[in-house]
Amino acid sequence: MERSQPSGIDILVVGAGIGGLCAAIELDAKGTMCESLRQKMRQFEKWPGVAERYDENCYKPALSIYTHAVPTSVSRAKLIKLLYDIAVSLGITFSFGQRVVKYFDDVDGSAAGVFTASGARHKAELVVAADGVGSKSSKLILGNDSRPKSSGFAVYRVAFPTAIAHRDKEVSNNFPAPTDGSDDSRIYLGPNTHAITIVFQEITTWLLTHGLIKQTPENTTVDWKLMWRDPKPASETPHTFLPTSANGATQAMEDGISLASCLELAGKDNIPLALRVHNHFLFQCVSCCQRAGFKNREQWHHVDLNEARKHPERLAEMTCQWITRHDPEVYAYQNWTKCVGHLLYGAEFVNTNIPTGYTYKPWTIDELLNAADEGVSVDDEGEWS
Ligand SMILES: Cc1cc2nc3c(=O)[nH]c(=O)nc-3n(C[C@H](O)[C@H](O)[C@H](O)COP(=O)(O)OP(=O)(O)OC[C@H]3O[C@@H](n4cnc5c(N)ncnc54)[C@H](O)[C@@H]3O)c2cc1C
Numbered sequence: 001m002e003r004s005q006p007s008g009i010d011i012l013v014v015g016a017g018i019g020g021l022c023a024a025i026e027l028d029a030k031g032t033m034c035e036s037l038r039q040k041m042r043q044f045e046k047w048p049g050v051a052e053r054y055d056e057n058c059y060k061p062a063l064s065i066y067t068h069a070v071p072t073s074v075s076r077a078k079l080i081k082l083l084y085d086i087a088v089s090l091g092i093t094f095s096f097g098q099r100v101v102k103y104f105d106d107v108d109g110s111a112a113g114v115f116t117a118s119g120a121r122h123k124a125e126l127v128v129a130a131d132g133v134g135s136k137s138s139k140l141i142l143g144n145d146s147r148p149k150s151s152g153f154a155v156y157r158v159a160f161p162t163a164i165a166h167r168d169k170e171v172s173n174n175f176p177a178p179t180d181g182s183d184d185s186r187i188y189l190g191p192n193t194h195a196i197t198i199v200f201q202e203i204t205t206w207l208l209t210h211g212l213i214k215q216t217p218e219n220t221t222v223d224w225k226l227m228w229r230d231p232k233p234a235s236e237t238p239h240t241f242l243p244t245s246a247n248g249a250t251q252a253m254e255d256g257i258s259l260a261s262c263l264e265l266a267g268k269d270n271i272p273l274a275l276r277v278h279n280h281f282l283f284q285c286v287s288c289c290q291r292a293g294f295k296n297r298e299q300w301h302h303v304d305l306n307e308a309r310k311h312p313e314r315l316a317e318m319t320c321q322w323i324t325r326h327d328p329e330v331y332a333y334q335n336w337t338k339c340v341g342h343l344l345y346g347a348e349f350v351n352t353n354i355p356t357g358y359t360y361k362p363w364t365i366d367e368l369l370n371a372a373d374e375g376v377s378v379d380d381e382g383e384w385s
Contacts, residue, residue, distance in 0.1 A: 011125065016094060020128065025047070026261075053082055103129060133240055149229065189303045191302070281332060287360070322383065356382055
């Protein structure tokens with residue numbers, strides 16, 4: 001992999017999920033020193049040999065909304081393994097079993113760091129808190145305002161060997177594992193609910209459905225309460241997405257890539273500016289992705305079946321092309337100067353990484369939930385598909 005000149009910035013990444021790993025790989029490629037603590041497809045093409053391995057790991061849905069659009073569907077466990085292998089091959093060092101219990105920021109802003117459960121203190125010039133939705137960084141950054149809110153829904157979720165599912169004749173007849181190398185992926189829509197099944201050769205996974213439940217091994221199903229947070233500036237809180245945004249992992253990757261690009265452009269002496277620009281690039285975009293998740297859920301849960309039969313492709317519009325076609329690295333390179341001008345000197349700058357034709361307006365979860373309760377549809381101008 002091509003590496004930029006070393007930037008000399010010493011960075012600590014907490015968390016080795018999709019976001020932390022992508023951040024570490026891109027930061028390394030852009031010449032920063034990166035250490036990772038742990039307990040987008042276009043980018044992959046730039047990382048030698050990775051696109052091929054990603055393709056091998058992708059589901060190949062025969063029947064799926066993804067068939068209609070650009071995004072691919074991949075096991076997150078396999079994606080994390082793939083990213084981890086790349087990071088190791090680049091020489092990025094990992095310290096496992098280190099549970100971060102507290103983040104700190106030196107008063108003079110010269111260094112930040114973390115304390116782990118064992119009492120160890122780690123310092124760096126920049127700390128990337130990629131420790132997921134329960135990030136311990138929220139307390140330092142948001143104070144008490146970090147509690148997530150209920151979305152009003154929960155989801156049952158499981159993944160288990162297809163061989164177990166297929167011990168039942170009815171299940172194997174109704175949910176066969178395709179033998180042509182594709183995967184059987186289905187979405188069922190009903191009033192105020194939806195269910196998804198994916199059956200591939202090794203693993204079967206479902207979200208809230210019926211016949212498969214009987215065959216599911218005891219104590220393997222997770223009941224996820226779907227919580228999320230009001231939109232907040234990107235660098236100041238972990239992004240919470242509803243599953244119907246189908247976008248959490250993508251945004252985790254984009255965060256890492258955008259951050260690395262901004263740091264590369266800013267240089268070692270301008271780390272705070274890099275973070276401000278990164279934040280400005282992502283805030284409205286992430287907020288629109290979160291809103292899209294709500295809009296998709298409402299669309300799926302109140303589907304007009306007659307209309308859906310006439311225009312099934314409209315149900316696939318959740319895969320928002322304004323997101324899937326977005327390249328955060330190119331965006332950072334193209335917009336850096338304008339955004340710096342805006343932040344430092346008040347020059348005009350309007351983000352273009354949101355739905356075309358939509359003018360960003362702040363919103364809250366409560367507003368959306370109230371609209372849903374009152375049966376009012378949330379219609380926005382612009383091209384959201
Ligand atoms: C059931 C489910 C279904 C989903 N489906 C989709 C989907 O279809 N499409 C999609 O795009 N997204 C989906 N998502 C969301 C997606 O998985 C997440 O948005 C994405 O994994 C976030 O990546 P991350 O790196 O920010 O956090 P995580 O993947 O949560 O990684 C956090 C990392 O930090 C580590 N860590 C946590 N706490 C600490 C600590 N205190 N100290 C040190 N390390 C710590 C963890 O061990 C982990 O390695 C789904 C999520 C869930 C739970």
